[in-house]
Each structure stands twice: as structure tokens, then as C-alpha cells.
């Protein structure tokens with residue numbers, strides 16, 4: 210048994226259970242489609258579904274990348290001045306607790322139709338975890354490393370680049386992993402509140418036409434998308450901070 | 459070379475001021491090896507941080523070669539109980555950190571860093587990361603990082619306390635060899651009396667808080683010394699007994 214076989218068995222088991230339940234209890238596909246119904250729905254119009262998945266992916270990635278750039282910039286600027294950090298952290302935490310989903314319709318009012326309000330919603334939803342995690346990382350430099358920098362008469366800039374920033378990276382990645390999952394949610398919420406394209410719109414449209422298998426096909430694609438993006442971030446983490454697992458574990 | 463005159467240091471704390479050191483006088487000659495012993499909390503770390511320029515005295519003066527110590531100096535290094543290595547750097551990369559920060563010539567120091575690592579028995583481990591090294595090996599890397607700048611003053615704050623007894627003796631013996639071949643003025647805080655007697659020319663005994671110099675014991679055993687003390691067992695035992703009594707009495 211390698212480390213992959215158990216999760217794969219788990220997923221297969223869940224699918225089998227689901228399939229069995231639809232059979233045993235005779236559930237109609239309108240309420241809960243069985244796995245083959247979903248596969249059939251996908252195979253009926255693969256081009257359409259993949260294109261919409263591509264649209265969702267584009268919005269998600271655009272918003273996420275923007276959030277990473279903005280989040281890192283904000284966190285780095287705020288931690289550069291201790292007093293600024295103390296003043297702004299409560300504001301950030303308060304903003305973070307506002308349900309950004311509620312802003313989705315307003316964004317359309319402010320930014321019009323198209324992909325701009327969607328990207329902005331993704332940005333809003335996933336920027337805060339990045340800011341908060343990065344700030345936490347940048348302010349958690351162990352005392353002995355701070356003193357090492359001081360005793361070497363390192364400049365503020367050197368301390369930042371050679372000690373504080375690398376030390377913060379594992380926590381930055383913790384924020385990125387939270388944010389990337391939120392990014393997909395943000396994209397879908399934006400697409401549902403402003404149908405026009407993407408898998409969110411597919412779900413709205415198929416719901417209106419009672420095409421539950423199609424909605425499920427879109428949901429499965431979303432889950433795959435989200436998982437793929439998450440593991441991309443994990444892979445990047447392994448590449449950039451291989452030492453993080455070693456010291457935390 | 460290092461002179462502390464009437465040095466006091468007080469810290470503000472929640473329940474009033476704590477005086478860590480009061481009116482302390484101490485003179486340390488060039489290239490001398492001085493061990494400092496004393497109960498926990500008597501101000502040994504504070505003493506080193508004052509000499510390192512990381513802390514200012516509340517009263518009195520700390521001078522090195524006649525110049526007041528007001529900030530960290532390039533020729534003075536402080537080494538801690540914790541190795542304080544950067545986990546993302548290799549052993550060699552960690553030793554090179556001071557070179558990068560102080561913008562010293564890289565090529566020549568790279569060779570020196572490699573030599574230093576070899577000399578403490580880390581020949582095959584230059585490219586390993588700290589998490590791949592044992593505690594003793596990590597502390598050796600920290601020692602090399604301290605020595606890369608050829609400090610004139612080496613301040614060591616219980617550097618071997620976190621290590622097992624055998625590794626500790628091994629490192630102390632290595633430190634003695636290094637001090638003999640390339641001497642530097644060394645102030646070495648320790649809780650181990652045998653370690654102090656092995657390494658030091660003079661052992662400074664501090665009183666309980668507020669710390670002041672209770673007694674200075676000269677150790678005039680010939681070098682190289684060893685933990686077995688060979689022919690000098692009796693004299694070493696006398697020193698050890700004297701230091702024990704001083705520490706336990708107060």
C-alpha cells in the first residue's frame with residue numbers, strides 16, 4: 210500500500226456507496242443522479258462544459274494572482290512599520306469577517322457586466338487570508354534569529370530579505386492554500402449572481418431546466434478544478450520551502 | 459582588553475525593577491579564556507549581551523581596547539545555547555551568512571568556511587540543512603559561523619548546554635584545540651564546573667542576583683587539558699571543589 214492507494218480507495222468507495230444508494234432506493238436522477246448519469250451529461254456536451262470550466266479557471270486564477278500580489282504587498286508594507294501594523298490589523302480582521310459574497314451584486318453595479326466584477330470578488334474573498342497569514346509570518350521571527358541579525362549589524366533591508374521573509378514563507382503558503390480554495394468559491398458565487406458564463410452559470414441554467422445531471426457534472430468539474438489548484442499550490446510550496454515540513458514535523 | 463567598570467543593569471518588569479547586575483568590575487586580558495559561572499538568573503547572559511553591544515549598561519562603562527561598546531562590533535561575536543541557524547540554508551550557507559551581511563570578500567571566505575566545517579568534523583555535511591543534522595552538529599555549524607569573521611572576542615552563552623554529555627565533552631575539547639591554535643579573547647558562560655576548569659585560564663564566579671564578581675579563580679593547569687586531567691587530577695579536583703563550594707554557599 211503506498212500513500213496514494215488509501216485516498217483513491219476512499220474516493221472510489223464513496224462513489225460506489227452513492228451509486229448503490231441511488232439503485233437500492235430507486236432515487237430519480239432529477240433528485241440525485243447516479244455517477245453514470247453525470248458521465249453521460251458530460252459526454253453529451255464536453256466542449257461546452259470544458260469551455261465554461263476554462264472561463265471559471267481564468268477568473269479564479271486572475272483573481273487569485275491579483276490577490277497574491279496585493280496581499281503580499283499590503284502585508285509587507287504594514288509590517289515594515291510596527292505602529293502601522295498595530296493600527297491596521299484590527300481593521301483587516303474586521304474586513305475579513307464581512308461576508309464578501311454579499312458584495313457580489315454591488316460589484317456588478319460598480320463595475321458593470323463581464324469578467325471584471327468576478328475577478329474583483331475573487332480578489333476580495335481571498336486577499337485577507339493572504340494578508341493575515343503573511344503578517345503573522347513576518348512578525349513571528351524567533352527572537353534568537355532577530356538577535357543574530359542585530360549582532361551582525363544587518364541593515365533593516367538585509368534582515369528582511371535574509372531572515373524575516375524566508376522565515377515567513379511557510380505561513381504565507383498556509384494563507385495561499387486557504388485562499389486558493391476560497392478563490393474557486395468566489396468565482397462560482399460571482400458567476401451565479403451574474404450568469405453569463407462559467408460553471409456557476411451552468412449550474413444556474415441547468416437548475417432552471419431541471420437538468421440535475423448537468424448541474425452535477427458542473428459541480429464535479431468545479432471540485433476537480435479546486436483540487437487541482439490546491440495541489441498546484443502544495444507543489445509550489447514543496448519546491449520553494451522544502452524545509453518547512455521538516456522543521457514543523 | 460575588555461574592561462567593565464562599575465557596571466549595573468536594571469530591567470523594568472511588571473513587578474518593579476529587576477537589577478540583574480550591580481556595580482560589577484571585571485578586566486579580561488587579550489586572548490584570555492574566561493569562564494563565568496553562577497546560579498540561574500544571576501545576570502550571566504546580561505553580562506555577555508553588554509559586552510556584545512546588544513544591551514547598554516544602566517550605570518558604569520564597558521570598553522574594548524579603551525573604546526566604549528555602544529553597538530555590536532565586527533570583531534566581537536556572541537554564540538548562544540540555541541544554534542539559531544537559518545533552516546533554509548545549508549551548513550555552508552549558514553556559515554557564510556556573516557560574510558554576506560558584512561559584505562566581506564566571498565571567494566576567500568567560502569574556502570575558509572569549508573575549512574572550518576572540516577575542522578569540526580563536518581567534512582561530509584557542507585550541503586546538509588540544519589534539520590538533517592543532530593543538535594551537536596548544528597552547534598558546530600554555529601561555532602563555525604561565529605569563527606568565520608576571525609573575531610577577536612568570542613562570547614559564548616552556555617553554548618553546549620543543550621547537548622548530551624558526551625557531545626558536550628567532545629565539543630569542549632575541540633574548542634580548547636581551536637583556542638590553542640588560534641587564540642581569541644573568550645568569555646564562556648557555563649553551568650558545568652568541570653567544563654570551566656577544562657577550558658578557562660580564569661573562572662569568574664558571580665553572586666546571586668544582583669550579580670557581582672564573588673571570586674575569580676585562576677586555573678593554572680598546563681594545556682592541553684582533558685576531562686581525565688591525566689597527571690593533574692589532584693589540582694583539577696581542588697579547583698573543582700573550590701568552585702563547588704563557592705557556588706553552593708551563596
Ligand SMILES: Nc1ncnc2c1ncn2[C@@H]1O[C@H](COP(=O)(O)OP(=O)(O)O)[C@@H](O)[C@H]1O
Nearest residue numbers: 469471476478497498499500501502503504505
Ligand atoms: N530583557 C529583559 N527584561 C526583563 N528582565 C530581564 C531581561 N533580561 C534579563 N532579565 C532579568 O535579569 C536577570 C538576569 O538574567 P540573565 O542575565 O538572563 O541571567 P542568567 O543568564 O545568569 O541566567 C533575571 O532575573 C532576568 O529575569
Ligand SMILES: [Mg+2]
Nearest residue numbers: 502503504615
Ligand atoms: Mg542565561
